[in-house]
Amino acid sequence: MKVQLPVHKNEQRTGTVTDLTYEGNGVVKVDHYPIFIPNALPGEAIEYVVTKVTKNFAWGRVLAWQSKSPDRVDLADQRYLQTGIAPLGHLAYPAQLRFKQKLIQDLLQKAHLDLAVSPTMGMAKPYQYRNKAQVPVKLVKGQLQTGFYRRGSHQLVPIEDFYIQDPVIDQTILVVRDALRKFKLTPYDEKTGKGIIRTVMVRRGYYSHEVMVVLITKTQHLPYAKELTATIKKQVPELKSLVQNINSKPTNKLLGDENRLLWGQATIEDRLLGIDFKISPLSFYQVNPQQTERLYQTAIDQAGLDGRQTVIDAYCGIGTISLAVAKHAKQVYGVEIVPAAIEDAKQNAALNGITNAKFVVGKAEEQMAKWQKAGLKPDVLIVDPPRKGLAESLITAAGQMAPKKIIYVSCNPATLVRDLQRFVEQGYHVTKPIQPVDQFPQTTHVESVTVLERTQND
Numbered sequence: 245m246k247v248q249l250p251v252h253k254n255e256q257r258t259g260t261v262t263d264l265t266y267e268g269n270g271v272v273k274v275d276h277y278p279i280f281i282p283n284a285l286p287g288e289a290i291e292y293v294v295t296k297v298t299k300n301f302a303w304g305r306v307l308a309w310q311s312k313s314p315d316r317v318d319l320a321d322q323r324y325l326q327t328g329i330a331p332l333g334h335l336a337y338p339a340q341l342r343f344k345q346k347l348i349q350d351l352l353q354k355a356h357l358d359l360a361v362s363p364t365m366g367m368a369k370p371y372q373y374r375n376k377a378q379v380p381v382k383l384v385k386g387q388l389q390t391g392f393y394r395r396g397s398h399q400l401v402p403i404e405d406f407y408i409q410d411p412v413i414d415q416t417i418l419v420v421r422d423a424l425r426k427f428k429l430t431p432y433d434e435k436t437g438k439g440i441i442r443t444v445m446v447r448r449g450y451y452s453h454e455v456m457v458v459l460i461t462k463t464q465h466l467p468y469a470k471e472l473t474a475t476i477k478k479q480v481p482e483l484k485s486l487v488q489n490i491n492s493k494p495t496n497k498l499l500g501d502e503n504r505l506l507w508g509q510a511t512i513e514d515r516l517l518g519i520d521f522k523i524s525p526l527s528f529y530q531v532n533p534q535q536t537e538r539l540y541q542t543a544i545d546q547a548g549l550d551g552r553q554t555v556i557d558a559y560c561g562i563g564t565i566s567l568a569v570a571k572h573a574k575q576v577y578g579v580e581i582v583p584a585a586i587e588d589a590k591q592n593a594a595l596n597g598i599t600n601a602k603f604v605v606g607k608a609e610e611q612m613a614k615w616q617k618a619g620l621k622p623d624v625l626i627v628d629p630p631r632k633g634l635a636e637s638l639i640t641a642a643g644q645m646a647p648k649k650i651i652y653v654s655c656n657p658a659t660l661v662r663d664l665q666r667f668v669e670q671g672y673h674v675t676k677p678i679q680p681v682d683q684f685p686q687t688t689h690v691e692s693v694t695v696l697e698r699t700q701n702d
């Protein structure tokens with residue numbers, strides 16, 4: 245039987261936006277049927293056209309505004325919305341912070357969890373914060389360009405000012421782009437498999453100001469390598485490392501496994517929470533150092549350490565939290581699935597003279613069960629999982645290990661709320677308002693810190 249839908253494709257309608265989705269799209273409802281409309285904000289009356297219809301929802305595009313939200317800001321460049329560089333760039337920053345707080349509140353309410361959420365900790369300057377850029381290189385109208393892909397496509401939109409990146413990184417990308425043009429290096433073409441340059445990656449230490457440039461190539465051979473090096477070195481005074489990374493596979497994966505040092509050092513250094521880190525082209529490193537410090541400091545403060553505790557840092561990555569915690573704990577154990585990250589964590593521990601942090605490669609859920617069987621009794625468990633949240637077996641093992649406190653650093657409120665319900669079943673309860681911290685201003689990402697304590701002592 246054909247379902248009668250309340251709207252049809254290409255229909256022009258008027259409506260009032262009632263909500264903003266977790267992806268930053270406005271929502272207009274027709275008889276409870278939602279239509280998602282980019283660049284439309286709650287409270288706005290709009291004329292729109294329906295662009296796509298499915299059984300449960302539709303998509304639309306704004307044709308005109310009859311009234312605009314007081315929270316709307318005129319984004320100077322619409323390309324930031326089109327590419328997804330700044331999907332909330334049209335929303336005033338205080339409203340972005342409220343949006344992130346409300347997103348967690350709404351999910352808690354849906355799950356019937358009566359918990360408080362503090363106002364989101366924001367940045368004084370919520371742009372130009374990223375310490376790393378990865379920009380594709382493509383031929384556009386016959387000219388080599390750097391920029392960003394249009395949302396949901398591989399169509400390059402040329403961009404010079406990336407708005408949320410350190411401006412020195414933006415300038416460095418232009419130097420590299422112009423050097424590639426000068427020596428007529430060809431961008432890699434996904435369709436034909438021909439061409440040389442795939443992506444340019446630039447990192448700059450927030451405290452150290454050291455710059456690393458990585459040219460990701462399809463081919464082993466990089467023509468004019470000497471000339472490119474000399475040009476980039478001359479025009480980027482803070483350059484410390486210039487690397488060619490070879491990625492010859494037809495893949496969406498950004499980096500290949502092979503690095504060739506073209507000039508300078510193989511790594512750059514920066515600091516986080518007073519700890520020095522060496523960063524190589526393949527290392528994971530947090531992209532908003534200022535807010536990472538606030539996020540992790542919040543987590544560490546909540547752990548209430550006085551030098552006597554044993555702490556587990558599950559999903560420890562390169563050990564940022566573990567190493568910062570080590571100063572305030574008796575012993576720290578970190579587990580992480582990526583071997584290279586654990587290598588970095590060990591090296592960073594040595595670099596900083598930290599001897600009370602042990603790092604293990606493995607799945608956190610399996611390692612937790614092993615530690616539990618071996619009789620490890622942590623006082624505090626810190627978890628900082630990827631978006632999919634915690635494995636149920638980890639929560640069970642945590643329940644059996646019975647740490648007094650669990651600090652949950654989350655980058656996805658939906659899985660956070662699911663996991664909080666499971667922790668309640670394991671005898672834990674949330675003792676403080678959940679603290680959102682804005683790690684990615686102008687985007688829809690929501691990070692937060694939650695403190696759980698054991699309900700009954702056993």
Ligand SMILES: C[S@@+](CC[C@H](N)C(=O)[O-])C[C@H]1O[C@@H](n2cnc3c(N)ncnc32)[C@H](O)[C@@H]1O
Pocket residue numbers: 528530558559560561562563564565579580581582585606607608609628629630655
């Ligand atoms: C949000 S990051 C944590 C970053 C870390 N706190 C840092 O500062 O480097 C999540 C980490 O979990 C790791 N991971 C993903 N699944 C895992 C698993 N099953 N067990 C252990 N680690 C895992 C990822 O490789 C990633 O490093």
